[in-house]
Amino acid sequence: MLCLLGYLFVYSTGRADRPIRSDGFSYYFYLPSWFLFHDTTLSAVAKDCCGGVYPAYTAIIRWPTTRRWVNAHPIGVALMQAPLFAAAHALTRWTNLSPDGFTLYYQHAAGVSGLLWVVAGMAVLSYTLRRHFSDGVTAATLATMLLGTNLYHYATFDSSYSHPYSFFLFAALLELTERWYERPRQAVSVLVGIVAGLIVLTRHTNAVVLVFFPLYNVNSLAALRERLSVMTHERRLIAIMAAVGVIVVLPQVLIYYQATGRVFVSSYGDLGFNFGSPRLIGVLFSVQKGLFFWCPVLLTSCAGFVWLMRSNNSARAFVVPAILFLAVDTYIIASWWDWQFGGSFGHRGFVDTLPIFAIGMAGCFTSLGSHRQLQSLVTVVIVLAVALNSFQMLQYWNHVLPFSDTTWQQYSGVFLRWR
Amino acid sequence: MMRRGYVLGSGAMAVALCASLIYLRDPSWLLSTTSGMRGWEVDANGARFRWMGGHASLFVPSSAHTIEIPLRTTFDQPGDWPITVSVSIDDRRADRVVLGDATWHSIVVQMPTPGSRKVRRIDIRLDRTRDDNRGAAVGEVGIR
Numbered sequence: 001m002l003c004l005l006g007y008l009f010v011y012s013t014g015r016a017d018r019p020i021r022s023d024g025f026s027y028y029f030y031l032p033s034w035f036l037f038h039d040t041t042l043s044a045v046a047k048d049c050c051g052g053v054y055p056a057y058t059a060i061i062r063w064p065t066t067r068r069w070v071n072a073h074p075i076g077v078a079l080m081q082a083p084l085f086a087a088a089h090a091l092t093r094w095t096n097l098s099p100d101g102f103t104l105y106y107q108h109a110a111g112v113s114g115l116l117w118v119v120a121g122m123a124v125l126s127y128t129l130r131r132h133f134s135d136g137v138t139a140a141t142l143a144t145m146l147l148g149t150n151l152y153h154y155a156t157f158d159s160s161y162s163h164p165y166s167f168f169l170f171a172a173l174l175e176l177t178e179r180w181y182e183r184p185r186q187a188v189s190v191l192v193g194i195v196a197g198l199i200v201l202t203r204h205t206n207a208v209v210l211v212f213f214p215l216y217n218v219n220s221l222a223a224l225r226e227r228l229s230v231m232t233h234e235r236r237l238i239a240i241m242a243a244v245g246v247i248v249v250l251p252q253v254l255i256y257y258q259a260t261g262r263v264f265v266s267s268y269g270d271l272g273f274n275f276g277s278p279r280l281i282g283v284l285f286s287v288q289k290g291l292f293f294w295c296p297v298l299l300t301s302c303a304g305f306v307w308l309m310r311s312n313n314s315a316r317a318f319v320v321p322a323i324l325f326l327a328v329d330t331y332i333i334a335s336w337w338d339w340q341f342g343g344s345f346g347h348r349g350f351v352d353t354l355p356i357f358a359i360g361m362a363g364c365f366t367s368l369g370s371h372r373q374l375q376s377l378v379t380v381v382i383v384l385a386v387a388l389n390s391f392q393m394l395q396y397w398n399h400v401l402p403f404s405d406t407t408w409q410q411y412s413g414v415f416l417r418w419r
Numbered sequence: 420m421m422r423r424g425y426v427l428g429s430g431a432m433a434v435a436l437c438a439s440l441i442y443l444r445d446p447s448w449l450l451s452t453t454s455g456m457r458g459w460e461v462d463a464n465g466a467r468f469r470w471m472g473g474h475a476s477l478f479v480p481s482s483a484h485t486i487e488i489p490l491r492t493t494f495d496q497p498g499d500w501p502i503t504v505s506v507s508i509d510d511r512r513a514d515r516v517v518l519g520d521a522t523w524h525s526i527v528v529q530m531p532t533p534g535s536r537k538v539r540r541i542d543i544r545l546d547r548t549r550d551d552n553r554g555a556a557v558g559e560v561g562i563r
Contacts, residue, residue, distance in 0.1 A: 049455070051473040051548025095443050096509065096540050098476035103454045 002146070003115050006156035011111070015397045016157050019111030020102060022343070024160025026058050027077035028110050031085045032101025040258060042069040048100055068259040074252050076202030077162050080117060084109035114159030118151065121168035125355050128175045132315035133362045137369075141362040148297035148386040150346035151354055153393050157345070162202050166352035169199045170209060174318065174355055177216045180237075189237040190244050197248025206352060208328050215324065217317035271337050278334035283347060287408045289339075294346035294392070297385045300378070301357040304364030313366065315359050322356045329353060343403030345396040391416065449478040449538045456557060466523075468556040476542045479562055481533035486541065488526045489558030492518045493549055502555060503546040509539055518555060 010016045020028050029045050037044035046054050046069065054060040059072035088109035089099065097103040122142055129138040146152050154163045172195045180188045192213065200207045214231065218224050231238055256265040266272060284291050292299055305323060308316050333339065333349040341349050350357075368375040395401045400414050455475030459467050468489075479486055492502050501519040505512065506526055513528045530539070541560075548554035 048474045048544070049472055050552045051545055051554055053548075055552050091443065094440065095446065095449070096536060096538070097449075097452070098454055098474075098540060098542055100454075100474055100476075103476070104452065 003119060003152065003155045006152060007111065007115055007159065010157050010397065011108075018107045019160045020107050021160070022057060023059070023073060023162070024110065024158070026060055026071050026073040027162055028081060028160060029058075029060075029101070030071070030075050030078035031081060032106070035085070035089070036099060036101050040255065042071065042259075045101070049102065063260045066260055070256070070259045070265065073162070074201050074204060075255065076198050076200075077160075077165050079198070079201065080165050080168075081110055081113045084113045084116075110160045112159070114161070114164035115155050117168040118155035118159070118164045121164070121171040121355065122146065124168070124171040124175050125358055128171070128178065128355075129358065129362050131178070132313060132359075133366055137362050137365045140365055141358050144297050144300075144361060144382060144386060145354055145358050148382065148389050149295040149354060149357075150344070150348065150351055150389075150393070152390075153345045153396070154348065154351050157393075157397060158348075161348065163348055163351035165202050166199065166206055167354055169195055169202060170206075170352055171355040173199065173209060173212060174359070177213050178317070180213075181216055184234045184237050186237060186240060189241040193241040193244025194248055196241070197245040200245075200249050201252055203352065205329075205332050208332065209325055209353075209356075211325055211328075212318075212321045215321035219316070219320055273332070273335040274337060275331075275335045278331055279339040280330065280334045283330060283334040283339055283349075287411050288404070288406050289341070289344065289347040291347045291350050295350075295389065297361070297382055297389070298350075298357050300364040300382070301360030304360035304362065304367065307367040308360065308363040311363070311367070313363065315363060318356070318359050322359065326353065326356065340404050345393055345401075445536045445538060447538070449540075450480065453477045460556075462556075466558055468558045470553045470555075471543060471545070471557050472552040472554050473548055474542065474544050475557065476540055477560065478538045478540055479530075479560065481530075481537055481539045483530050483539075483562045485530060485563045486528050487561035487563075488528070488541075488543065489523050489560075490516070490518060490526060490543075490555045491521060491523045491558075492555045493553070494521050495549070499549065500547060502548075504555060505544045505546075507542045507544075509534070510542070523558065 011019070029042070033039050033042050033045045037048070039045070042060065043052075046052050046060075054069070060069055061072070062068065063070045085106065088105035091105045092099050092103060095105070097105065122145075125145075126138055126142055129141060133141070146155075151167065154161060154167070173192070176188055176192045176195060180192060196210055196213075199209060214227060218227050253263050257263055259265075282288060282290065285293055287293055305319050308319050329350075333341075333347070336349075341347065364378075368378055392401060395414065395418070396403075398418065400417065400419055402410060453469075453476065455473075456469040456471045456477075459469055461467055466489075468491075488506065490504055493499070501517050504516050504518060504526065506514045506516075506528055508528065508531060511531070513531075514526050516524055516526050518524055528541075533539070543555075543557065545554040
């Protein structure tokens with residue numbers, strides 16, 4: 001309900017332009033291309049919307065050798081938007097709006113879709129957290145995640161980006177991984193394959209998160225050996241999982257092949273990674289987009305992972321893959337040529353990973369249960385951090401905070417100011 | 420008791436859904452709805468216009484007999500080609516005109532016999548656009 005109110009506020013007060021904009025356009029536009037124009041080459045939408053050529057902001061480029069359109073953004077978001085897109089199309093026909101894929105109902109179907117996937121992700125995450133932590137800790141963690149990070153912003157203001165979708169998929173992967181190891185079954189294997197495929201289809205670099213599956217509850221070399229033996233024993237289910245994952249990813253491979261004549265493509269063209277000079281400090285602590293600068297509540301997650309590692313809490317099973325994944329993911333994000341990821345509130349590259357941070361945060365909150373005085377202090381600090389985050393989000397919505405390249409001078413100049 | 424509540428709740432939702440669908444069949448707010456057009460601007464002669472990209476749509480009352488759509492484009496760059504404009508009413512092709520110079524052109528379209536709706540959709544499509552996805556300037560549509 002809170003997300004829906006935020007969404008209505010953003011669009012009824014004109015704080016955001018229509019939902020299908022910027023990256024949201026290129027994630028979404030497969031749907032009108034395929035289902036309204038029956039065109040997999042992506043040229044029909046270009047002809048209809050833009051006289052034959054996509055504007056530069058869309059990141060849709062003509063492949064140099066084939067002259068066909070290649071979208072920098074893969075098809076995963078569009079697939080997950082498809083149910084509401086179908087409803088929007090039926091309603092568009094009913095109301096006699098233009099059925100071109102970009103009129104009123106299509107716009108808000110894409111916007112509300114992201115919101116609903118965040119809500120679904122929260123529900124799945126709540127289910128996982130409650131298995132390891134108390135109801136109170138779970139509620140506090142979810143509330144802090146939603147309001148103390150940029151998750152709420154990506155559920156409302158920028159809900160057509162890929163991050164709400166990845167947030168759900170990461171939460172689903174954690175839940176399904178745990179279920180599979182509780183009792184390996186064919187149905188859960190198929191679901192893991194689908195979720196893994198969609199993770200790759202939504203953001204290719206997020207494939208790294210799949211380390212969670214083999215490394216869940218592996219805390220020693222002996223555990224790793226045992227894990228290998230379990231996976232060998234369950235090789236039939238692992239093969240089913242892998243096959244489903246490949247089938248889910250296959251359409252994307254065919255699209256790349258059709259457009260470029262190649263199966264593996266860097267769809268960003270010449271833009272790429274600088275693995276030799278990652279901007280780690282910038283990504284984690286800078287005023288421009290630093291993760292912990294803009295979402296300081298996530299420091300509790302780091303403390304929580306340390307506590308979980310030493311505790312007997314069953315969520316300990318997530319710690320090793322979480323630390324490994326977060327380290328590699330941070331390195332990948334910091335190596336991207338535009339390490340700030342363009343315009344965003346906070347660093348949007350980490351929104352996808354919030355379900356993982358939530359486990360650490362819940363661990364931290366649980367650990368505080370035996371330290372009454374520290375608990376009160378941390379609670380006050382977290383409430384203040386959540387309030388500051390919410391205020392800064394409103395500043396961003398009101399264009400008081402810059403979309404990117406924020407300097408300390410700019411930040412301090414508008415600190416706690418409405419304009 | 421639970422079952423009764425469930426039936427009543429489902430019934431209320433079904434009624435709300437039907438009422439919404441009836442309302443959305445032909446809502447009057449369509450008349451102020453456009454798509455594919457930017458904000459209003461005023462040219463040197465005081466005429467109001469909006470830039471459209473490759474495709475724009477607007478709505479007119481079905482009581483209209485004739486509509487007049489003023490259009491012009493730019494020829495700022497050497498080699499700028501004329502732009503062909505197609506107009507359709509409720510997805511039926513109505514007229515076509517070529518903007519071969521930078522002056523205002525008017526497309527006058529006789530409206531076909533109205534159907535059951537109170538509002539009709541006019542789609543304007545261009546075969547090309549200029550830089551920054553500016554295709555044609557659309558003036559204020561005259562309705563008679």
